[in-house]
Amino acid sequence: MIFELTTQIRVSNIAEGQKWYEILLNKQPDFIPHEGFAEWELIPGCWLQVAEGNPKEGNGPIRLGVTNIEAEKARLIKELNIDSFEIHSRSEVPVKWGTFTDPWGNHLGLFEYLDKTEEQERIKTIRGNVEV
Incomplete structure (x- = not known):
């Protein structure tokens, strides 16, 4: 049984990325478990993770x-x-x-x-x- 969804995208600078996604989503991250990572629950059980790293082309x-x-x-x-x-x-x-x-x-x-x-x-x- 699938009951949740998490998807992740990467940004080259987490501070800039977190700020950009805070504006896009109109809210602060719901969870920052460690440096270089922020997570928003968009709707119940649906999470968007923004992680510092190399973005993937064509995603x-x-x-x-x-x-x-x-x-x-x-x-x-x-x-x-x-x-x-x-x-x-x-x-x-x-x-x-x-x-x-x-x-x-x-x-x-x-x-x-x-x-x-x-x-x-x-x-x-x-x-x-x-x-x-």
């Missing part, structure tokens, strides 16, 4: 679900100075999405459910009755 993307992709894109461009990225959609796909990179070349992205009722049901299932 990802790790896509994060958001409730307003346009607003989040604008925030990231302003606060993290990332390059603008295109938001895509296709009629057979229930989300719109976009991909960008962090300063270390890690591929990241955002997605937003098109059906807001489905989105709220997913949030309720994952997080409980927490208002977004």
